Amino acid sequence: MNNVIDKVCSHKRLPFEEGINLIKSHDLIGLGTAADRFCQKLHPEQYRTYVIDRNINYTNVCISGCKFCAFYRDKGNKEGYLLSKEELFKKIEETISLGGTQILMQGGLHPDLKIDYYIDLLRSIKERFTIHIHSFSPPEIIHFSQLNNLPIKEVLILLKDAGLDTIPGGGAEILTDRCRGILSPHKCSASEWLQVMKEAHKLGIKSTSTMMFGHIETLEERIIHLEKIRQLQDETGGFTAFIPWTFQPKNTALSVSSEKRTSFKIGGFDYLRTLAVSRLFLDNIPNIQASWVTQGSKIAQLALKFGANDLGSTMIEENVVRAAGVDYRLKKEEMISLIIDLGFEAMQRDCYYNVRI
Numbered sequence: 001m002n003n004v005i006d007k008v009c010s011h012k013r014l015p016f017e018e019g020i021n022l023i024k025s026h027d028l029i030g031l032g033t034a035a036d037r038f039c040q041k042l043h044p045e046q047y048r049t050y051v052i053d054r055n056i057n058y059t060n061v062c063i064s065g066c067k068f069c070a071f072y073r074d075k076g077n078k079e080g081y082l083l084s085k086e087e088l089f090k091k092i093e094e095t096i097s098l099g100g101t102q103i104l105m106q107g108g109l110h111p112d113l114k115i116d117y118y119i120d121l122l123r124s125i126k127e128r129f130t131i132h133i134h135s136f137s138p139p140e141i142i143h144f145s146q147l148n149n150l151p152i153k154e155v156l157i158l159l160k161d162a163g164l165d166t167i168p169g170g171g172a173e174i175l176t177d178r179c180r181g182i183l184s185p186h187k188c189s190a191s192e193w194l195q196v197m198k199e200a201h202k203l204g205i206k207s208t209s210t211m212m213f214g215h216i217e218t219l220e221e222r223i224i225h226l227e228k229i230r231q232l233q234d235e236t237g238g239f240t241a242f243i244p245w246t247f248q249p250k251n252t253a254l255s256v257s258s259e260k261r262t263s264f265k266i267g268g269f270d271y272l273r274t275l276a277v278s279r280l281f282l283d284n285i286p287n288i289q290a291s292w293v294t295q296g297s298k299i300a301q302l303a304l305k306f307g308a309n310d311l312g313s314t315m316i317e318e319n320v321v322r323a324a325g326v327d328y329r330l331k332k333e334e335m336i337s338l339i340i341d342l343g344f345e346a347m348q349r350d351c352y353y354n355v356r357i
């Protein structure tokens with residue numbers, strides 16, 4: 001693994017084939033050591049970060065029907081909901097009172113809400129609150145574009161003008177059309193996901209990037225995914241971070257239809273291996289975020305020694321992963337303690353990864 005450390009630390013890019021070799025490796029300690037060395041080179045500062053925010057899922061009504069999703073409900077289902085503005089404002093007030101600086105607002109692909117609804121929502125929030133709006137992942141943007149017969153760029157301009165600050169990297173799952181055709185045939189394609197991010201970055205809207213793994217993808221497809229993210233970042237520089245997280249099977253159509261349910265359980269080994277390879281391979285993405293929401297606090301803490309430099313959000317509220325039967329909770333004080341245990345100072349950051357003094 002020494003040659004990998006030498007390569008990445010001297011700014012030599014890992015080729016695709018080397019990524020494939022690394023993701024197949026069982027030398028977890030070697031991978032972790034290499035990723036940690038590279039992380040320390042990129043982040044020599046003596047602190048690691050977290051953010052205080054809230055996930056607000058404005059609706060669970062969705063026409064996409066992704067097989068890995070336990071959160072959505074069809075239109076007309078009695079469990080379907082759409083938050084009122086008052087409910088949403090209350091959640092934002094609570095977030096601010098807890099020291100929160102941003103909201104991550106995402107929802108299902110609602111068949112009836114036209115673009116004016118979202119424009120009004122963003123304006124109403126910005127009129128009332130000083131808060132960063134990190135909202136609408138690429139599948140939502142593509143949905144708005146199709147539903148309103150507007151080009152993607154036009155949708156993004158309208159949302160930005162109304163108050164959208166940055167875009168979350170959700171809905172990427174695995175960026176190959178083979179995976180997407182099986183898991184989410186009604187959702188945007190891999191190239192559409194990338195196109196939204198490209199247009200957003202060109203308009204000055206930064207975004208995160210994600211990968212949901214541990215379902216039907218091959219190890220090669222994880223590297224294909226990373227390669228696509230790396231290529232776009234070379235072009236635009238608009239990704240602030242990469243967040244790999246693991247598929248949670250409970251209550252999803254994928255779990256129910258599979259005879260090999262246990263094969264969907266990703267353990268700490270594969271999570272940390274994939275995280276470390278992500279850090280090494282994505283040499284142009286500044287920040288890698290640990291996922292305590294899917295891995296729990298113990299593995300998330302270790303992730304900060306396997307290439308991650310950020311512990312993510314306190315997530316005052318989270319609904320999507322919880323619907324799939326995983327309900328880890330982490331208070332701000334616990335996050336700080338996890339970081340301090342590792343010998344770092346814990347610093348609260350904003351959506352652009354600037355620390356708050």
Ligand code: SF4
Pocket residue numbers: 062063064065066069070071072107108109139184187
């Ligand atoms: S993942 Fe998103 S787009 Fe897919 S069904 Fe769930 S809410 Fe809808």
